[in-house]
Amino acid sequence: MSDNNNPKSLFDKLWERHIVVPETDESPAVLYIDLHLVHEVTSPQAFSVLNERGLKVRRADRTIATLDHSTPTLPADKNGELPYFTAEAKSQVETLIKNTAEHGIELFGMGDPRRGIVHVIGPELGATQPGKTIVCGDSHTSTHGAFGALAFGIGTTEVGHVLATQCVLQRKPKSMRVTFEGTLSSGVGAKDMALAMIAQIGAHGGQGYAIEYAGEAVRDLSMEARMTLCNMSIEAGARSGMVAPDEKTFEWLDGRDMSPKGEAWTDAVKDWASLATEEGAKFDKEVVVDAANIRPMITFGVSPDAAGAVDAIAPTPKTDPELHAAEYMKFEAGRPFADAIVNRVFIGSCTNSRLSDMREAAMIMRGCKVSKGVIALVVPGSEAVKRAAEAENLHKIFLDAGAEWREPGCSMCIGMNGDQGAPGELVVSTSNRNFIGRQGTGVRTVLASPATAAASAIEGRIADPRPYFENKKESA
Numbered sequence: 001m002s003d004n005n006n007p008k009s010l011f012d013k014l015w016e017r018h019i020v021v022p023e024t025d026e027s028p029a030v031l032y033i034d035l036h037l038v039h040e041v042t043s044p045q046a047f048s049v050l051n052e053r054g055l056k057v058r059r060a061d062r063t064i065a066t067l068d069h070s071t072p073t074l075p076a077d078k079n080g081e082l083p084y085f086t087a088e089a090k091s092q093v094e095t096l097i098k099n100t101a102e103h104g105i106e107l108f109g110m111g112d113p114r115r116g117i118v119h120v121i122g123p124e125l126g127a128t129q130p131g132k133t134i135v136c137g138d139s140h141t142s143t144h145g146a147f148g149a150l151a152f153g154i155g156t157t158e159v160g161h162v163l164a165t166q167c168v169l170q171r172k173p174k175s176m177r178v179t180f181e182g183t184l185s186s187g188v189g190a191k192d193m194a195l196a197m198i199a200q201i202g203a204h205g206g207q208g209y210a211i212e213y214a215g216e217a218v219r220d221l222s223m224e225a226r227m228t229l230c231n232m233s234i235e236a237g238a239r240s241g242m243v244a245p246d247e248k249t250f251e252w253l254d255g256r257d258m259s260p261k262g263e264a265w266t267d268a269v270k271d272w273a274s275l276a277t278e279e280g281a282k283f284d285k286e287v288v289v290d291a292a293n294i295r296p297m298i299t300f301g302v303s304p305d306a307a308g309a310v311d312a313i314a315p316t317p318k319t320d321p322e323l324h325a326a327e328y329m330k331f332e333a334g335r336p337f338a339d340a341i342v343n344r345v346f347i348g349s350c351t352n353s354r355l356s357d358m359r360e361a362a363m364i365m366r367g368c369k370v371s372k373g374v375i376a377l378v379v380p381g382s383e384a385v386k387r388a389a390e391a392e393n394l395h396k397i398f399l400d401a402g403a404e405w406r407e408p409g410c411s412m413c414i415g416m417n418g419d420q421g422a423p424g425e426l427v428v429s430t431s432n433r434n435f436i437g438r439q440g441t442g443v444r445t446v447l448a449s450p451a452t453a454a455a456s457a458i459e460g461r462i463a464d465p466r467p468y469f470e471n472k473k474e475s476a
């Protein structure tokens, strides 16, 4: 605990608790890692290095592995064969199965009811907890910061370091507080907050910083929505984003498989409650976002900061990269975004594939039909989300509307499993990256919330979800 003369931020506390060797001018700090998450794409090389050098995994009990990026979202065929996209995808999966078995690491593999996108299952299992340092060879590890953890992505070389030593070398980032002032209006959610913030500070605005999200609109968010917000921190250039743990956090974690139990739970909650940023704590940078005026957001370019309100008109490009992006995306300056014809819709990814996202999309699609000519894919983030959604019959709503209901995984967020759009198609996607070719060669990606994506699927154009919220309210 700090005294009032030295008020500390959540980030300071998390950092200090994990220093094994302090940082000097010559060398970064050695930081202890509480939880290491592993998936099939960034781990093979790391395990190879370990095996070549005859090293063991230091703490297999603090390491969990899942299969998500390369896994098919279509079921096995008659012979029980999964339809892998490429030999490489299949090999990544087989390699992780082999490596985890050899090193005694728990793997949530195909058919395991706990499998899912790495950033969805960590929290779901209760493995993600306040106060922890969490790493994964994956940039969207920032998602776990929603619980008041210091969570960041690492490279494959570092994955090897963590496997072997349970530590990473890190320079302490600068701190930034992003305060969302006011409350959100109906039909606006965490995805819109993230895109509005990134549009405001830029895709590099958070570079070199650890972000803490604060303010009334953040406190009001559910845990799932906080995960959406923290997930997108990386798209603002920051490696981590976090929210101070509170009653909502504790309630969400209570009773989960890996959450502490009994007396250990009581002690943990007491400790977690002491982590919040103290009054007067200093940040290297303060940013204020006007939450009350955020409208549903979409991206119109090829970087997540090219974002605007769904009911706005396409801006006139000012720079060469903007011109290039506008040519690629085919948004004509001065015309409403809502004029753009949509070919495909993807509802999923570690940004927006949790139960609340499924519910939001289903609320909009209930009793409606996906527009003719639009292919809509709904991909739950985990087996648990899939089960929970099916228990509420959400899958029926999607199927009745003419959308596809798939098996959990990263799917069209990155297309590594073969779920991709066709060249030239406009895809409204609830994922986090609109880079050229991310969802398939020549695909034009528009990032949006589940509500906006669902509304766009129905209307066949980029659509404002707000009228649906009004109508459902009236008919409720």
Ligand SMILES: CC(C)[C@H](C(=O)O)[C@@H](O)C(=O)O
Pocket: 041, 042, 069, 137, 138, 139, 140, 153, 414
């Ligand atoms: C495959 C993996 C290395 C990558 C990442 O680190 O983010 C992926 O998850 C992504 O979203 O682009």
Ligand code: SF4
Pocket: 068, 069, 117, 118, 119, 138, 140, 349, 350, 351, 409, 410, 413, 414, 431, 432
């Ligand atoms: S869902 Fe997308 S962003 Fe998330 S881990 Fe998978 S590929 Fe990366």
